[in-house]
Amino acid sequence: MSYEASALRLQREESKRRVSRRSTIIALGSTVLIGTVIAIVITGAPGFALVRQSFFNPHYARSAFPIVLSGLWLNLRVMIVAEIFVLIFGLLIALARTSRSPIMYPIRLMATIYTDIFRGLPLLLVLLLVGLGVPGLQISWMPNSAVTLGAVSLILTYSAYVAEVIRAGIEAVNPAQRMAGRALGLTQAQVQRHVVLPQALRKVTPPLLNDLVSLQKDSGLISVLGAIDAIRAAGIETAQSFNFTPYLVAGALFVALTIPLTRFTDWLTRKQDVARVQQGQW
Amino acid sequence: MTNRIMTNRIMTNRINSKYAISAVVAALVGSLAVGVTSNVSNAAATCKAGALSTLTPGTLTIGTDDPAYTPWFDSNKPGNGKGFESAVAYAVAKQLGYSNAKVKWVKASFNTVIQPGKKAFDFDINEVSITPERAKAVDFSTGYYDVAQALVTTTKSKIAQAKSIADLANAKLGAAVGTTSYSTITDVIKPKAKPAVFDTNDIATQALINGQIDGLVLDLPTAFYVSAAALKNGLIVGQFAPKAGSEQFGLVLSKGSALTSCVSTAVDALRANGKLKTLAATWLGNTAGAPVLK
Numbered sequence: 001m002s003y004e005a006s007a008l009r010l011q012r013e014e015s016k017r018r019v020s021r022r023s024t025i026i027a028l029g030s031t032v033l034i035g036t037v038i039a040i041v042i043t044g045a046p047g048f049a050l051v052r053q054s055f056f057n058p059h060y061a062r063s064a065f066p067i068v069l070s071g072l073w074l075n076l077r078v079m080i081v082a083e084i085f086v087l088i089f090g091l092l093i094a095l096a097r098t099s100r101s102p103i104m105y106p107i108r109l110m111a112t113i114y115t116d117i118f119r120g121l122p123l124l125l126v127l128l129l130v131g132l133g134v135p136g137l138q139i140s141w142m143p144n145s146a147v148t149l150g151a152v153s154l155i156l157t158y159s160a161y162v163a164e165v166i167r168a169g170i171e172a173v174n175p176a177q178r179m180a181g182r183a184l185g186l187t188q189a190q191v192q193r194h195v196v197l198p199q200a201l202r203k204v205t206p207p208l209l210n211d212l213v214s215l216q217k218d219s220g221l222i223s224v225l226g227a228i229d230a231i232r233a234a235g236i237e238t239a240q241s242f243n244f245t246p247y248l249v250a251g252a253l254f255v256a257l258t259i260p261l262t263r264f265t266d267w268l269t270r271k272q273d274v275a276r277v278q279q280g281q282w
Numbered sequence: 283m284t285n286r287i288m289t290n291r292i293m294t295n296r297i298n299s300k301y302a303i304s305a306v307v308a309a310l311v312g313s314l315a316v317g318v319t320s321n322v323s324n325a326a327a328t329c330k331a332g333a334l335s336t337l338t339p340g341t342l343t344i345g346t347d348d349p350a351y352t353p354w355f356d357s358n359k360p361g362n363g364k365g366f367e368s369a370v371a372y373a374v375a376k377q378l379g380y381s382n383a384k385v386k387w388v389k390a391s392f393n394t395v396i397q398p399g400k401k402a403f404d405f406d407i408n409e410v411s412i413t414p415e416r417a418k419a420v421d422f423s424t425g426y427y428d429v430a431q432a433l434v435t436t437t438k439s440k441i442a443q444a445k446s447i448a449d450l451a452n453a454k455l456g457a458a459v460g461t462t463s464y465s466t467i468t469d470v471i472k473p474k475a476k477p478a479v480f481d482t483n484d485i486a487t488q489a490l491i492n493g494q495i496d497g498l499v500l501d502l503p504t505a506f507y508v509s510a511a512a513l514k515n516g517l518i519v520g521q522f523a524p525k526a527g528s529e530q531f532g533l534v535l536s537k538g539s540a541l542t543s544c545v546s547t548a549v550d551a552l553r554a555n556g557k558l559k560t561l562a563a564t565w566l567g568n569t570a571g572a573p574v575l576k
Contacts (some may be wrong), residue, residue, distance in 0.1 A: 047399055054398035134483065135492035144494055146478065216558070226456060226478030226489055236479060237458025242396040242419035 003041055030122040057245045064246035071233030073251050078147065078219040078229075083212055084156045089155065090162030097163065098170045099190065111163070118160035123218055126153045131225040150222025158215050167213060169204035202272065209265040213258055230254065292509070329544035331379035336404045342380040343372050345403030351483065353507050355563050360387045366503070366565035366570040367407045370426055371463030373557055374533070377548035392460055395534055396420065405533040405545055411462045411531040421542040424549045425530025426558055431466040432505035432572050435497040436490065436513060444519050447471055447575050456476060456486045456495035460573060463499040464530060470522050471499075484499065487512050503566040521576035 005013075042048060050101035096104065096111040117125070131149040134142055143149060173196050181191035201208075221233035230253060304559060337343045346367070350357045355365035359516060363372050365384070375385045388403050395406050412422045433455070435441055441453045452472055456478040457463040467477040478495050480486035487508055490498045500508060502521055509516030533549070535542050552558050 050398045128485075132488050132492065135494055138493075144492070146494065223479070224481055224485065226481055226486075226494065227482050228476060232459065232479055235459050236464065238396070239392070240413075240415065240465065242416045244397070271359075 001176065029231075030214065033134055055244045055248055057243055060237070060241055060243045060245040061249050064234060064249050067233045067237060068230050068250050068253060070245060071228050071230035071250075072257070074227060074229045075219045075254075076257075078151050078154070078222060079216050082151050082158065082215060085155045085172055086162050086212075086215065087159045087208075089159035090166055091161060093163035094170060095192070096165050102175050115160040115163055119164070120156050121157070123153070123157050123221060124224065125223055126157050130156070131222075138213060144225040146222060146225035150225050150227060154218060154222070158211065158218075161241070162208065162211055165204050165207050166200065168199035171264035172203055173199045207270070209268075213265075214259050216258060216261070217254060247254065283463075304540075329378060329547055331384070334541060334544060337402075338386070341384050342375050342378065342384050343386045343388055343403045344375070345388050345395065345401070345406035346371075346408045347391055348389045349407075351504060351507075352511075353503050353567075361385075365566075366427070366561055367409070369561045369565060370552070370558065371407050373552055373561065374426075374545065374548045377551055378526070378544060391523055398534075401536045404539075404541055405535045407533055408533055409504075410534050412530050413462075413520040421539050422532035423535065423546045424543065425532050425555075425564065426549050427531040429462070429527075429529040429531055430502045430521045430524065430572075431463050431499055432502045433497045433499055433519040433575070434490070434505045434509045434513070435519055437515040439493075439496050439518055441496050441519060442517060445573075450497070450575075452495040454494075455497050455499055456480060456489060457479055457499045458483050458486055462524075463501065463503075464522075466499055469471070470524075483508070485496055502572065505572075506567070518572045521572040522575055529566065 004193045028169065034270035045051075096107050097115070099108060127150060130153045133145060134149060135144045143152075144150060177195050177199065178191055181195040182188075220229045220231045223229045228236070230250045231247070234250040238244055291468050329371070331340065333344075346355070346360050350365075352365065354365050354381065356362060356365040356368065360368050360371070363369060363460070372382055373381070384445045390401070390403055390408070392408075394402065395408070395410070396416070398419065405423065409429075410422075412425055414537075416422070433441075433444075433450075441450055444450055444453075444548065447470070450473055452475070453466050453473050453482050454477075455471065455473055457467055457480070459481060460478045462478060464477065478486075478489065480489065483498075483500065483504065486498050489495050491513065492526065493515075498505075498508070503516055505521075509518050535544055535545065549558075
């Protein structure tokens with residue numbers, strides 16, 4: 001016997017459809033209204049023609065685009081290499097800080113000092129100290145190039161932040177999990193690796209991805225050491241033409257670079273929330 | 283003897299008539315000059331302090347960057363009148379009728395100078411080169427200094443012995459961002475490696491000391507200062523002829539500013555009466571000593 005919906009159910013579904021249609025129309029109307037108001041306020045401003053000429057000039061956008069794009073390639077390379085090392089070092093430092101055995105005490109102490117110092121030092125300062133100070137020592141086997149030293153500074157600073165995020169995740173795992181693991185006969189190290197870490201890393205994926213998005217943009221700061229990245233390339237074009245449109249082009253490219261990562265973060269969080277609800281955990 | 287007296291008298295008469303003619307000519311020219319200058323001074327009268335529409339009436343507001351570098355300024359104090367650009371600024375102010383006490387200095391970073399809209403100064407003096415492209419966004423006065431770009435390096439560098447532009451093909455050169463020094467590298471020298479670009483000349487100089495760049499391109503007077511004072515074993519490899527034939531520093535004003543013509547007239551007057559040359563000789567010294575690299 002095939003299923004036939006009852007009249008009450010049909011009525012309910014019809015009213016739901018009606019409500020949802022109305023919501024869509026109201027949302028559309030509200031968006032159009034607010035968009036129009038903003039457009040009028042901006043284009044009606046007395047200086048708008050001048051700002052459009054200086055910031056939204058298509059001629060300069062076209063001429064600056066290839067140069068800014070080639071600068072962005074440097075940002076990408078630094079970002080990918082730095083992200084990998086930041087995750088590795090961050091994890092090691094977090095593990096050092098959350099270790100419990102007394103033998104590890106000096107390493108725990110060093111890890112604490114490291115995170116305190118490098119979360120306190122501004123990134124720009126680390127870049128100048130490492131990028132200009134290390135070559136100044138004239139040690140022959142140390143790298144000299146702006147890109148390498150810049151990447152090293154980024155890794156040093158961001159490992160401290162990521163270590164703290166991962167440590168928060170590790171400590172947020174229910175202690176009962178650890179005790180259960182020990183009760184099953186696993187050693188501390190095995191508990192850490194098989195029970196605690198997988199849960200901890202799953203918990204801190206959104207803030208971790210947040211830090212990585214921030215790293216994407218800070219990769220441009222290595223330009224202070226002489227390397228030409230997207231923002232520096234835009235600055236060079238701006239200085240030659242006295243027109244600010246190249247900066248807008250660089251900004252648009254950065255946003256385009258960041259959007260995949262932010263959308264992925266949202267999707268991952270939503271998937272994890274669904275999984276958590278299904279498993280009965282809140 | 284009579285002949286001699288006659289000759290003398292004739293000579294004297296001739297000389298007298300010569301004097302007379304020259305006197306008449308001088309009178310004519312003089313009256314013409316007076317006529318012309320009275321016209322000019324009528325126009326110039328509208329360029330005097332009372333008639334100029336400055337930001338603050340009665341005060342001339344001049345902008346420059348912080349830090350203000352030697353030899354253009356002295357000890358990062360634009361107000362002390364020392365340094366080439368400080369002296370030129372006060373000379374222009376005097377030409378416009380503003381005494382030293384009526385001049386006010388404000389800090390104006392490079393980006394605030396080139397941004398659209400009204401500026402926070404009447405004019406800005408900060409080694410800004412006049413280019414036609416930049417002139418679309420701001421007003422420039424006539425040039426007050428002819429610029430040459432020069433290459434600074436250390437005695438240990440691999441390009442210390444370079445004699446021509448071809449010798450620099452494999453060098454890693456540096457320049458400050460937003461300067462025509464950078465365009466000199468990309469348009470005139472054209473080395474194989476991409477140039478390194480720094481925020482300030484201080485960082486660039488440190489990179490040169492560290493050996494991270496082989497040479498630094500700066501304008502000639504700054505190059506002389508850096509190689510003598512900032513580097514321990516610095517030397518100037520040479521200077522370059524500007525791509526467009528000539529490059530000049532100009533005062534920067536808002537686009538369409540009412541003061542542009544008066545300020546330009548003031549600079550032209552200083553150039554005509556030799557004041558600019560005197561100031562350059564005083565503050566920028568012997569800067570003709572670098573060989574020209576081709």
